Amino acid sequence: MPKSILAVNAGSSSVKITFYTLENPPRTIADASISGITAPPPTLKYQKGDKKHKEEVKEKLSTPQDTFKYLLQRCFSDPDLSEVASVDDLEYICHRVVHGGDYRDAVEINDETLDRLKGLEDLAPLHNFSALEIVRLCRVELPKVRSITFFDSAFHQTIPEAVRTYPINQEIAKANGLRKYGFHGISYSFILRSVAQFLNKPIEKTNLVVLHIGSGASICAIKDGKSVDTSMGLTPLAGLPGATRSGSIDPSLVFHYTNEAGKLSPASTSEMHISTAEDILNKQSGWKALTGTTDFSQIAVENPTSKAHKLAFDIFVDRIQGYIGSYYVKLNGELDGVVFAGGIGEKSALLRRTLVDKCQCLGLAIDDVANDKGPGDEETVKDISKGSSKGPRVLVCQTNEQFEMAYHCACSRS
Numbered sequence: 001m002p003k004s005i006l007a008v009n010a011g012s013s014s015v016k017i018t019f020y021t022l023e024n025p026p027r028t029i030a031d032a033s034i035s036g037i038t039a040p041p042p043t044l045k046y047q048k049g050d051k052k053h054k055e056e057v058k059e060k061l062s063t064p065q066d067t068f069k070y071l072l073q074r075c076f077s078d079p080d081l082s083e084v085a086s087v088d089d090l091e092y093i094c095h096r097v098v099h100g101g102d103y104r105d106a107v108e109i110n111d112e113t114l115d116r117l118k119g120l121e122d123l124a125p126l127h128n129f130s131a132l133e134i135v136r137l138c139r140v141e142l143p144k145v146r147s148i149t150f151f152d153s154a155f156h157q158t159i160p161e162a163v164r165t166y167p168i169n170q171e172i173a174k175a176n177g178l179r180k181y182g183f184h185g186i187s188y189s190f191i192l193r194s195v196a197q198f199l200n201k202p203i204e205k206t207n208l209v210v211l212h213i214g215s216g217a218s219i220c221a222i223k224d225g226k227s228v229d230t231s232m233g234l235t236p237l238a239g240l241p242g243a244t245r246s247g248s249i250d251p252s253l254v255f256h257y258t259n260e261a262g263k264l265s266p267a268s269t270s271e272m273h274i275s276t277a278e279d280i281l282n283k284q285s286g287w288k289a290l291t292g293t294t295d296f297s298q299i300a301v302e303n304p305t306s307k308a309h310k311l312a313f314d315i316f317v318d319r320i321q322g323y324i325g326s327y328y329v330k331l332n333g334e335l336d337g338v339v340f341a342g343g344i345g346e347k348s349a350l351l352r353r354t355l356v357d358k359c360q361c362l363g364l365a366i367d368d369v370a371n372d373k374g375p376g377d378e379e380t381v382k383d384i385s386k387g388s389s390k391g392p393r394v395l396v397c398q399t400n401e402q403f404e405m406a407y408h409c410a411c412s413r414s
């Protein structure tokens with residue numbers, strides 16, 4: 001039996017895994033995910049080819065490690081999934097780790113790299129903890145399978161110094177690694193390659209403004225195939241608002257919000273320390289704070305159910321519009337396309353239409369029928385620009401972080 005690749009995308013409230021064949025390009029064997037870990041009961045979703053399955057999980061899954069173990073066992077014990085019946089069928093496990101500090105590329109986990117990643121945990125406790133817990137578990141329980149970590153931040157190592165530097169004391173900044181890193185880079189790498197191929201352009205000549213907008217949202221300016229700016233910063237909190245994140249605010253605001261800002265948050269554990277300020281701005285803000293829901297499909301509707309829903313939509317549009325304008329100028333107006341991706345970017349025709357209308361002065365125009373229809377299941381990139389438009393293309397890309405990791409894993413081997 002040929003060996004396979006397992007790609008793991010662990011978030012704070014969900015763990016998604018995908019099995020791929022170990023070939024170039026890899027083919028999907030099956031997808032499985034558990035969401036709602038922080039809002040029980042968790043839901044298991046499972047897909048192999050056309051077969052889809054969804055169920056409530058009865059077991060108590062309180063940690064990312066428990067969740068990952070449960071998912072793996074379910075897949076191994078499924079008679080329909082004979083390609084991956086045990087750990088012996090796995091050659092590689094690819095892990096999405098959001099913060100990779102100064103790492104420029106993916107790394108294989110060994111004692112030394114795991115130690116270096118531990119050092120980064122303080123910089124991104126909220127985002128790296130779940131993924132690294134699963135990396136640690138794999139080291140102990142699946143020691144024969146090679147673990148490779150891929151970093152969201154690696155794609156943005158090309159951001160110029162003046163863009164990545166915060167105007168603060170540079171000795172302190174350097175000693176503590178305080179700079180713009182940027183995230184969603186695994187996704188941006190997938191989108192760049194897919195869009196360049198779609199436009200029939202070499203990657204190194206492709207200029208794009210890409211929106212990865214899901215529960216976490218960011219935007220990236222790509223010049224000649226390289227990231228030159230992105231909206232997230234030292235952590236994924238900066239830039240655009242998200243499901244529970246405030247996005248950029250005046251940094252002083254938090255000290256007016258609570259005088260407990262610097263204290264440890266009750267959400268901290270013995271292994272993970274986060275401040276009250278980080279907890280409020282990362283987990284108690286965004287759409288959830290404004291409207292009570294984290295689901296943007298309830299906000300992006302023609303007739304919003306409340307003024308707060310309408311306000312949340314308008315805030316998101318305003319912030320994105322600001323970045324598109326800024327990145328258009330940074331790219332000297334020479335862009336091939338504006339790309340919508342992530343759960344919201346791929347699914348909300350209303351958000352795309354509203355934004356494109358607001359960016360008409362940049363020559364953006366869409367075809368309403370193509371926009372309303374969106375991309376088909378098998379369509380990675382769809383052009384939704386108006387036929388007569390001479391401006392940058394408006395595209396939708398169904399991004400796939402798990403595939404991107406498996407693809408690089410398979411490429412580096414062949």
Ligand SMILES: Nc1ncnc2c1ncn2[C@@H]1O[C@H](COP(=O)(O)OP(=O)(O)O)[C@@H](O)[C@H]1O
Binds near residue numbers: 297298344
């Ligand atoms: N039809 C839709 N319209 C607007 N937003 C949607 C729609 N469908 C899903 N979404 C949003 O996409 C988000 C998920 O984005 P996704 O990128 O898949 O997740 P994550 O950021 O957790 O990786 C959901 O929280 C929901 O707000």
Ligand SMILES: CC(=O)OP(=O)(O)O
Binds near residue numbers: 152214
């Ligand atoms: C970096 C980040 O915000 O990731 P996600 O969108 O998966 O939460």
Ligand SMILES: [Mg+2]
Binds near residue numbers: 214215216
């Ligand atoms: Mg995501």
